[in-house]
Amino acid sequence: MSTDTQTPSYTSKTLSPQVDRIGLILLGIGVVLVIAAFVFEPVRAAFDASILYLFMVSLAVGAIFLIALEYITGAVWSVPMRRVTEFLAGLSPFLILLVIPLFLNLHDVFHWTHQEAVNADPVLQAKTPYLNVSFLTVRTIVFLGIWVLFSMLFIRNSTSQDVTREASLTTKNVRLAAVFLPLFAISITFTAVDWGMSLDPHWFSTIYGVYYFSGTVLAAVSAVTLIVILFHEGGYLPGLRRDHFYSLGALMFAFVNFWAYIAFSQFMLIWYANLPEETFWFMARWENGWQFVSVLLIIAKFGVPYFALLSQESKMNTKRLKIMAVWLLVAHLLDLYWLVMPTHSTGASLSWVELGFPVVGVGMILLLLSWKSKRYNLVPIGDPKLRRGLDFRL
Amino acid sequence: MKKPLYGLTALFDTPDALMHAVEETAKAGYTRYDVHAPYPLHGMDRAMRLKPSPLGYFALVFGLLGAVSAVGLMTWITLVDYPLVIGGKPFWSWPAFVPVAFEITVLLASVLTVVSMIVIYFKFPNNSHPLHDTPFLKRVSSDGFGISIEAVDPLFDEARVRGMLESVGGKDVGPVYFDVEDLNHGQKVFDLKFVGLLAGVGMVVSIITYLGLNVMLYMEPFSWMMEQEKLKPQAASALFSDGIGMRPPVEGTVARGFLPYPYKGRPEDAGKYLVNPLPVTKPVLDLGREKYMTFCSPCHGNFGRGDSRLAGQFPNPPTLHSDKVRDWPDGSIYHVMTDGQNVMPSYAAQVSRDERWAIVHYIRVLQRAHHAKESDLQ
Structure with missing residues (x-):
C-alpha cells in the first residue's frame, strides 16, 4: 500500500487492426440483416430494435454509472481498468442512432399511440398526460442529452488527466458523479417505463425501473x-492481478443476486395480491411456450451464474469469469x-429477424473500442490513484 | 512470583511499516503472532501467509440449515399441522416461503458463523486476553498499527524477537504478561456479578422499552377489530322506522339444512313419494342406532318391541314389528317421526333430516332381526 503517486511506466498500445476489421464486417452484416428485417417484417423488427436500444442503453449508461460510482466512493481497485469503462460509456452518443x-x-x-384505442379506453385516457408522443420525445431527448453530456465530461476530464496529471480533475469528476447519480436513477427508471413497461400500457409495476437497473448494471x-x-x-x-478480477467477479455475483431479488420481489407481490390487472402480464409470460423462456431466464440469469460465481476461487479464475461475462450478457x-417480445407475439418464437440486431451491437462496440484505443491510452496514466489501484490487494 | 510472559508487542506509525514488519516476521518463520489495526488492511492476509479461512464453510452449512429448516417448518405447518386456504392459493405455496426462507438462511448463516467464530477462535467461554487493557491495545484501536508475537511460538526468544522488531522500525517494543489472577480464577463468564449485571441491564432495557413504546409513545391503531361499523345483535338502529336493528329474514327464506316438509298431515303421500336418500352402510346404521337409542328407545324400547323403558309412565306405543309397520314404506315411518302420530309428537326439531332417515334404516334392521328368514341364518 504505497502512497507515492509516481506513475508506472506505460507504453501506448493500440488494438490489433483485426478488431477493426471484424467490427466492420459484423456491423456490415448486421446492418444488412436489420434492413432486411425492417423490409420483410417491419413490426417484429421494430420490437427487436427496442430490445437492442434497451440493451445498448444498459451497456453505455451502466458504464457511466460505474465510472460515477468509482469517483463518488473513492474506489481505488478499479482505476487501472477505468479506461475500458470509459470506452464503453463512449457508446452514449451512438444511442441517438439507435433510438431513431x-x-x-x-x-x-x-x-397507446393509437388515438382510436385511447379514445375507447378510459384507463389509457387517464394516462395520456404521461403517455403521449410529444412528452415521450422530450423525455428521450433530455435523457440522451444527460447521458451524452456526462459521458463526455467524465471522459474528457479523465483523458486530459493523462497529459496534465492534475489531481483537481479527479475532484471535478467526483462532483460530476454526485450530480450524475440522481439523474441516472431518474433517467434509467423512466427509460425502463417508456420503452419497456408502456408496451403494455394497462400494466404497472413500481419496481420495474429497479428491475431494469439491476440488469443494466449487471x-x-x-x-x-x-x-x-x-x-x-x-x-x-499490465499489472492486473487476481485481486482485481476477484473484485469484478464479486460485483457480477452481487448483481446476479440483486437481479434475482428484484425479479422475485416483482413476481411475488403480483402473485400474492392476485389482481387481474397486474397478473395478466405474468400470465402472458406463462402461456404458449413463454413459460419455457421464463424458466430458462431464471436458470440463465440466476441459477447457473449463482453457482458458477459462488466460490472465491471462481471469481479469480479469468477463464471462468470470461465465460460468465459472455453468459450474463446473453442472459440480459x-x-x-x-x-x-410477448407484447408482439402471444406464442414464444425465435425468428431470423432477431439475428441482425445483436450483431449490430457487437460490431458497434468493437469499432468503438478500436477507434477509442487509437485516440486514448488504455490505462489512465495520469490518475493519482493509479499506483494504489495497481497495488490493490484484497 | 514472576508473571508468565504472553509475548512481545511493537507499534508502527503507518500500515505500510506494519506490512513490512509482518512480511519480515513471516519470513523469519514465526507462526504464533497477530496483527492489530484500527481498520482492515488490504493485503494483510497474504503478508501474514494465512491460509484461507474455513469460516466460509461454516456459513454455508449454517445457511443451508436455515433454508432447510425454514422450508421444512412452513411445509409441515401448511400441509400437516394446520392446512389453511389463504387467498385461494394451494396449501404449499412456495413463493410465499421464499422471503421467510431467505431471511432465516441469512440469520442463521450470520449469527451462527459469528457464534462459531467466538467459540472456536476466541475459545468462549474464555473472556479474558492478556492484551486487554494494555496501552498497546488502546493505541491499535485508535491510531496505531501493532504486531504481537506470542511466547508460545517455537522460535520465540525474547532478545531475538525484540531485536527483529526493532530492526524493522517497531516502537515501544515491550513484553505483555498474563494476569495471574485471571489465570488462577479461570473462566469468569458465569461469575455472579457478571451474570447479575447482564440480567439487570436486560431488565432495565426491557422496562424502558416497554414504557417508552407502549406507554409514552402509545398510539391508537387505525382501527380495533372489535370496533367495526356494523350493527350488533339486539342493538337499536335509527335506520329503520321501527328503531330495531335486527331484521326478520325475507319472506320465504329457508335456513340452511332446514328444508320445509311438504307432506304435513298427509301420511299417505309421504309413504308414496318419499324415498330414503341414504345408502345402507355401516356408518349410516351406526348413526341410526345412536339416534334411535337416544330419542326412540325411551318409549319404543331398545329393540322396538313397544316395551317402554319408562315403566308405564307414558302410554306404551305399539310394537314396531307388527305386519302393518313392516309393510309400511320408508316414507311412512319417516313421516311419523317428522309429523308425529297420535300422542307421539314431531321429532323434526331434535333429529335432523338425515338422522331420521338413518333411524328408518335402523328400524328395518331391528325388524329383520325379529323376522329373520331361514336364509339369513346361513
Whole structure:
C-alpha cells in the first residue's frame, strides 16, 4: 500500500487492426440483416430494435454509472481498468442512432399511440398526460442529452488527466458523479417505463425501473469484465492481478443476486395480491411456450451464474469469469427479449429477424473500442490513484 | 512470583511499516503472532501467509440449515399441522416461503458463523486476553498499527524477537504478561456479578422499552377489530322506522339444512313419494342406532318391541314389528317421526333430516332381526 503517486511506466498500445476489421464486417452484416428485417417484417423488427436500444442503453449508461460510482466512493481497485469503462460509456452518443428507428416505428410497437384505442379506453385516457408522443420525445431527448453530456465530461476530464496529471480533475469528476447519480436513477427508471413497461400500457409495476437497473448494471459489469480480461490476455492492461478480477467477479455475483431479488420481489407481490390487472402480464409470460423462456431466464440469469460465481476461487479464475461475462450478457439480452417480445407475439418464437440486431451491437462496440484505443491510452496514466489501484490487494 | 510472559508487542506509525514488519516476521518463520489495526488492511492476509479461512464453510452449512429448516417448518405447518386456504392459493405455496426462507438462511448463516467464530477462535467461554487493557491495545484501536508475537511460538526468544522488531522500525517494543489472577480464577463468564449485571441491564432495557413504546409513545391503531361499523345483535338502529336493528329474514327464506316438509298431515303421500336418500352402510346404521337409542328407545324400547323403558309412565306405543309397520314404506315411518302420530309428537326439531332417515334404516334392521328368514341364518 504505497502512497507515492509516481506513475508506472506505460507504453501506448493500440488494438490489433483485426478488431477493426471484424467490427466492420459484423456491423456490415448486421446492418444488412436489420434492413432486411425492417423490409420483410417491419413490426417484429421494430420490437427487436427496442430490445437492442434497451440493451445498448444498459451497456453505455451502466458504464457511466460505474465510472460515477468509482469517483463518488473513492474506489481505488478499479482505476487501472477505468479506461475500458470509459470506452464503453463512449457508446452514449451512438444511442441517438439507435433510438431513431424506434421513433419511426412507434405506431407498430406502442398500443397507446393509437388515438382510436385511447379514445375507447378510459384507463389509457387517464394516462395520456404521461403517455403521449410529444412528452415521450422530450423525455428521450433530455435523457440522451444527460447521458451524452456526462459521458463526455467524465471522459474528457479523465483523458486530459493523462497529459496534465492534475489531481483537481479527479475532484471535478467526483462532483460530476454526485450530480450524475440522481439523474441516472431518474433517467434509467423512466427509460425502463417508456420503452419497456408502456408496451403494455394497462400494466404497472413500481419496481420495474429497479428491475431494469439491476440488469443494466449487471450487463455493464459483465461487459467491462469481458473486455478487461480480453485486454489483459492480449497484454494491453499490465499489472492486473487476481485481486482485481476477484473484485469484478464479486460485483457480477452481487448483481446476479440483486437481479434475482428484484425479479422475485416483482413476481411475488403480483402473485400474492392476485389482481387481474397486474397478473395478466405474468400470465402472458406463462402461456404458449413463454413459460419455457421464463424458466430458462431464471436458470440463465440466476441459477447457473449463482453457482458458477459462488466460490472465491471462481471469481479469480479469468477463464471462468470470461465465460460468465459472455453468459450474463446473453442472459440480459434474453431478459429484455422476455420483457418486450410477448407484447408482439402471444406464442414464444425465435425468428431470423432477431439475428441482425445483436450483431449490430457487437460490431458497434468493437469499432468503438478500436477507434477509442487509437485516440486514448488504455490505462489512465495520469490518475493519482493509479499506483494504489495497481497495488490493490484484497 | 514472576508473571508468565504472553509475548512481545511493537507499534508502527503507518500500515505500510506494519506490512513490512509482518512480511519480515513471516519470513523469519514465526507462526504464533497477530496483527492489530484500527481498520482492515488490504493485503494483510497474504503478508501474514494465512491460509484461507474455513469460516466460509461454516456459513454455508449454517445457511443451508436455515433454508432447510425454514422450508421444512412452513411445509409441515401448511400441509400437516394446520392446512389453511389463504387467498385461494394451494396449501404449499412456495413463493410465499421464499422471503421467510431467505431471511432465516441469512440469520442463521450470520449469527451462527459469528457464534462459531467466538467459540472456536476466541475459545468462549474464555473472556479474558492478556492484551486487554494494555496501552498497546488502546493505541491499535485508535491510531496505531501493532504486531504481537506470542511466547508460545517455537522460535520465540525474547532478545531475538525484540531485536527483529526493532530492526524493522517497531516502537515501544515491550513484553505483555498474563494476569495471574485471571489465570488462577479461570473462566469468569458465569461469575455472579457478571451474570447479575447482564440480567439487570436486560431488565432495565426491557422496562424502558416497554414504557417508552407502549406507554409514552402509545398510539391508537387505525382501527380495533372489535370496533367495526356494523350493527350488533339486539342493538337499536335509527335506520329503520321501527328503531330495531335486527331484521326478520325475507319472506320465504329457508335456513340452511332446514328444508320445509311438504307432506304435513298427509301420511299417505309421504309413504308414496318419499324415498330414503341414504345408502345402507355401516356408518349410516351406526348413526341410526345412536339416534334411535337416544330419542326412540325411551318409549319404543331398545329393540322396538313397544316395551317402554319408562315403566308405564307414558302410554306404551305399539310394537314396531307388527305386519302393518313392516309393510309400511320408508316414507311412512319417516313421516311419523317428522309429523308425529297420535300422542307421539314431531321429532323434526331434535333429529335432523338425515338422522331420521338413518333411524328408518335402523328400524328395518331391528325388524329383520325379529323376522329373520331361514336364509339369513346361513
